[in-house]
Amino acid sequence: MSLSASAPIQAPTRRRRSSRVREALLGYSLLAPAFIVLGVFGYYPLYRLVHFALYRPNRFGNGEVYVGPSNISSVLADEEFLDGLWISVKYLLYTVPTGLVIGMLLALLSHRRLRGIKVFQAIFSSTVATSVAVASVVFFGLVNPKIGKFGDVSFISLAKADSALRGVALTSIWQNVGLTFVIVLAGLQAVPDAVIEAARVDGFGPLRRLFRVTLPLISPTLLFLIVILMIFGFQSFAPMEILTHGGPAGATETLVFKIFQRRAPGQISEGSVMALGLFGLTFVVTLLQLTILNKRVHYGE
Amino acid sequence: MAGVEFKGVWKRFGDVVAVEDLTLEIIDREFLVFLGPSGCGKSTALRMIAGLEEPSEGTVSIGDEVVNGVDPRDRDVAMVFQSYALYPHMTVYKNIEAPLLTRPMEPPDGGAPRKLTKEERAVKVKEAAAILGLEAYLDRKPGALSGGQRQRVALARAIVRRPRVFLMDEPLSNLDAKLRTQTRLELVELWRRLGITFVYVTHDQVEAMTMASRVAIIAEGRLQQLGPPQDVYERPANLFVARFIGSPPMNTFDAVARPAAGGMVAQAGAAVVPLPAGLGVSPDQAVTVAVRPEHLHITADGPLDGIVRSVELLGHEQHVIIEVSGELMVIRQPSEEPDPVLGTTVRLSPELGRLHVFDQASGLRVE
Numbered sequence: 293m294s295l296s297a298s299a300p301i302q303a304p305t306r307r308r309r310s311s312r313v314r315e316a317l318l319g320y321s322l323l324a325p326a327f328i329v330l331g332v333f334g335y336y337p338l339y340r341l342v343h344f345a346l347y348r349p350n351r352f353g354n355g356e357v358y359v360g361p362s363n364i365s366s367v368l369a370d371e372e373f374l375d376g377l378w379i380s381v382k383y384l385l386y387t388v389p390t391g392l393v394i395g396m397l398l399a400l401l402s403h404r405r406l407r408g409i410k411v412f413q414a415i416f417s418s419t420v421a422t423s424v425a426v427a428s429v430v431f432f433g434l435v436n437p438k439i440g441k442f443g444d445v446s447f448i449s450l451a452k453a454d455s456a457l458r459g460v461a462l463t464s465i466w467q468n469v470g471l472t473f474v475i476v477l478a479g480l481q482a483v484p485d486a487v488i489e490a491a492r493v494d495g496f497g498p499l500r501r502l503f504r505v506t507l508p509l510i511s512p513t514l515l516f517l518i519v520i521l522m523i524f525g526f527q528s529f530a531p532m533e534i535l536t537h538g539g540p541a542g543a544t545e546t547l548v549f550k551i552f553q554r555r556a557p558g559q560i561s562e563g564s565v566m567a568l569g570l571f572g573l574t575f576v577v578t579l580l581q582l583t584i585l586n587k588r589v590h591y592g593e
Numbered sequence: 594m595a596g597v598e599f600k601g602v603w604k605r606f607g608d609v610v611a612v613e614d615l616t617l618e619i620i621d622r623e624f625l626v627f628l629g630p631s632g633c634g635k636s637t638a639l640r641m642i643a644g645l646e647e648p649s650e651g652t653v654s655i656g657d658e659v660v661n662g663v664d665p666r667d668r669d670v671a672m673v674f675q676s677y678a679l680y681p682h683m684t685v686y687k688n689i690e691a692p693l694l695t696r697p698m699e700p701p702d703g704g705a706p707r708k709l710t711k712e713e714r715a716v717k718v719k720e721a722a723a724i725l726g727l728e729a730y731l732d733r734k735p736g737a738l739s740g741g742q743r744q745r746v747a748l749a750r751a752i753v754r755r756p757r758v759f760l761m762d763e764p765l766s767n768l769d770a771k772l773r774t775q776t777r778l779e780l781v782e783l784w785r786r787l788g789i790t791f792v793y794v795t796h797d798q799v800e801a802m803t804m805a806s807r808v809a810i811i812a813e814g815r816l817q818q819l820g821p822p823q824d825v826y827e828r829p830a831n832l833f834v835a836r837f838i839g840s841p842p843m844n845t846f847d848a849v850a851r852p853a854a855g856g857m858v859a860q861a862g863a864a865v866v867p868l869p870a871g872l873g874v875s876p877d878q879a880v881t882v883a884v885r886p887e888h889l890h891i892t893a894d895g896p897l898d899g900i901v902r903s904v905e906l907l908g909h910e911q912h913v914i915i916e917v918s919g920e921l922m923v924i925r926q927p928s929e930e931p932d933p934v935l936g937t938t939v940r941l942s943p944e945l946g947r948l949h950v951f952d953q954a955s956g957l958r959v960e
Binding site (some may be wrong): 484486487489490491492493494495496497500504505508509511 | 643644645664665666670671672674675676678679680681682691692694695696750
């Protein structure tokens, strides 16, 4: 091959390679901020969590002792963890279905063209914009046994161990209603009017229309909501902290609450294992929901 | 089987009048087409038959029954939507079966109307699917079908129950041109076969001309003309219809009627065009004269003159565009005719018996 023939081929190759490197550098530099934020606030803490779970501070507090995976299994099998898990699960059962159903009903009721409906939509969605702490204080004023207006309603009484969790759950339900409302309403607005009209002409009454057409069409939205509400439920902390401090007699000590209690240097190892357990649990539950429900969910065309 | 009647029907959305004083009788078993530009109120009229909109005033009847306030499901009508509005989460089978689920109806083997069993519904679904050639797709979901197949599913869902009235809102507008032509033929075939009243909304005059028993032309919420397609084409009732129907559209020019030896003439500037004898125009009446492109010819001694601006060759015919005192006129002639030379002045003569004359003030046809 002659030199004159190969030269014009080589030149663009070199240029292409250098431009590719430049492009890659640009790409990574654009990704860098996200990587740094994730690294500092996500992966590093996770690494520390695993570290804390595997090591324990020594007696003098100036070094660490390796305890190994046996630490993890012993903590996860311990009654404290299982107790917290059971309370967390009960908390989910109290908060997720109720908030979901009420929020959905409000969304269905206000999904119509009426003068002034926007006012109601704003009111119903306002609980999303309220901080958990503020909401908890509001409910403190409502259900506290000493000062609360509804402090003596026995079903939600914070003073008794068997009803306190229900009282605490009210805060989460109230907040879930707003979140569900906003997301379901958006889902409803994405359902084509013509499909609902076709169902009317086809003879479907309001209930059949709801269960056979509307709900299947917003099922991806509902799946998303169930996943997110369960994660929120597992992570709930402020209502217990503000309303009951985990009491009475530990009846409202959810998993997150128990983890928070174990933040002292001597207990941080146990708390870290619990946090890892909660992480694993949330991960598995979400994965299960996505795989099981995905088969029943319709994602449109 | 039933006809549909509008009596003094108005529909207002806030301050907007969508349908204005519509009185119209749709005859049992006819193929009636509502034709008009978009936003003219034709879809609203159709939706009032379906019960998806309620008239602000006046009555709508199906058969002998006034259906104002009657829920769509109790009207015994079926509708095909422009978007087809299939249930995306159901299979084709379930989509077609949907209208059979709730209403009592005559079982396949005859007898009094009642709710059908699952097996009886299967018979009806298969029958409708067979008519539209959908047997192979019954287990698919709409997402896995082409546009034409979806359109067939929408049709099958509408005919499965044998409704009294079959409503269609621009059902062909989402199909490509070839499929549209084919489906047009099939719709007419379906209409003959079913013997049901069809009410069809479109903005496409070809669809109206080819399928309709009668066309109802609507503009700005008002009924402009009602009649068989050929009548509407040959004798447009007003200027709107004259300009709306026909492609290329009618040529029009403003003129004044003058008496002359041998009858009335229309005078436009220096041009004098004789008008048909016996036409009900009075001297000095301001008129608009219209003539279809196929009824205007280049001749040596025509009353109009103009400059040839362009020639469009379409294969089977040619359109010659001629500027006549500032206005463009179109002549439609066989392609065998000699090509006129661009920029030359030619004389034009309209066929006397094919002139349409409209009163300028009212826009109405003068006979």
